[in-house]
Amino acid sequence: xxxxxxxxxxxxxxxxxxxxxxxxxxxxxxxxxxxxxxxxxxxxxxxxxxxxxxxxxxxxxxxxxxxxxxxxxxxxxxxxxxxxxxxxxxxxxxxxxxxxxxxxxxxxxxxxxxxxxxxxxxxxxxxxxxxxxxxxxxxxxxxxxxxxxxxxxxxxxxxxxxxxxxxxxxxxxxxxxxxxxxxxxxxxxxxxxxxxxxxxxxxxxxxxxxxxxxxxxxxxxxxxxxxxxxxxxxxxxxxx
Numbered sequence: 001x002x003x004x005x006x007x008x009x010x011x012x013x014x015x016x017x018x019x020x021x022x023x024x025x026x027x028x029x030x031x032x033x034x035x036x037x038x039x040x041x042x043x044x045x046x047x048x049x050x051x052x053x054x055x056x057x058x059x060x061x062x063x064x065x066x067x068x069x070x071x072x073x074x075x076x077x078x079x080x081x082x083x084x085x086x087x088x089x090x091x092x093x094x095x096x097x098x099x100x101x102x103x104x105x106x107x108x109x110x111x112x113x114x115x116x117x118x119x120x121x122x123x124x125x126x127x128x129x130x131x132x133x134x135x136x137x138x139x140x141x142x143x144x145x146x147x148x149x150x151x152x153x154x155x156x157x158x159x160x161x162x163x164x165x166x167x168x169x170x171x172x173x174x175x176x177x178x179x180x181x182x183x184x185x186x187x188x189x190x191x192x193x194x195x196x197x198x199x200x201x202x203x204x205x206x207x208x209x210x211x212x213x214x215x216x217x218x219x220x221x222x223x224x225x226x227x228x229x230x231x232x233x234x235x236x237x238x239x240x
């Protein structure tokens with residue numbers, strides 16, 4: 001399995017508004033018709049409490065590829081953190097079997113959240129080729145949101161929208177995840193442990209957006225009839 005360690009990066013919070021202003025001026029966004037190929041980073045919290053959710057994600061990740069079948073190609077990279085300092089990325093996958101192979105080989109270990117390292121990795125990865133979207137799935141945060149905002153600003157400059165999906169309703173996580181989504185013109189959604197279908201629909205929605213832009217997202221919503229996908233699309237339209 002090809003993996004690489006992810007090195008953390010920090011910035012000053014004062015830079016955030018400057019980044020946002022520049023990002024708005026550049027108007028970096030997915031075109032209405034959408035590209036024929038998308039690149040998406042799928043990041044998950046793999047600390048100890050997340051094992052049931054991790055196993056569930058392994059089962060439903062195929063929806064991201066199924067959603068764009070016949071529409072375009074989708075490359076997905078898995079990123080996860082666990083333990084006290086482990087944060088790694090897989091190679092790029094273009095089918096559900098390859099991604100599942102990566103996910104199934106990871107077990108969750110006790111540790112702290114490392115969202116800052118995830119965002120820094122995505123920012124570096126986007127320098128090697130356009131990254132259309134980041135999906136992050138987690139339930140809590142143990143980091144200072146002020147350290148995350150500047151890196152989110154860098155993602156906004158590069159046109160990477162973040163889709164922050166929170167399992168549960170931890171207040172601190174809701175605030176931080178919402179801010180990251182806001183800064184990058186992405187979306188923030190919550191779900192509970194029994195909402196496998198909701199998470200599946202949301203994963204498919206982001207994949208559709210990464211490959212087909214707003215049109216791809218709209219087509220996926222019509223196909224699924226999902227109110228949650230409709231709400232996600234509404235967040236994106238509000239920011240466009």
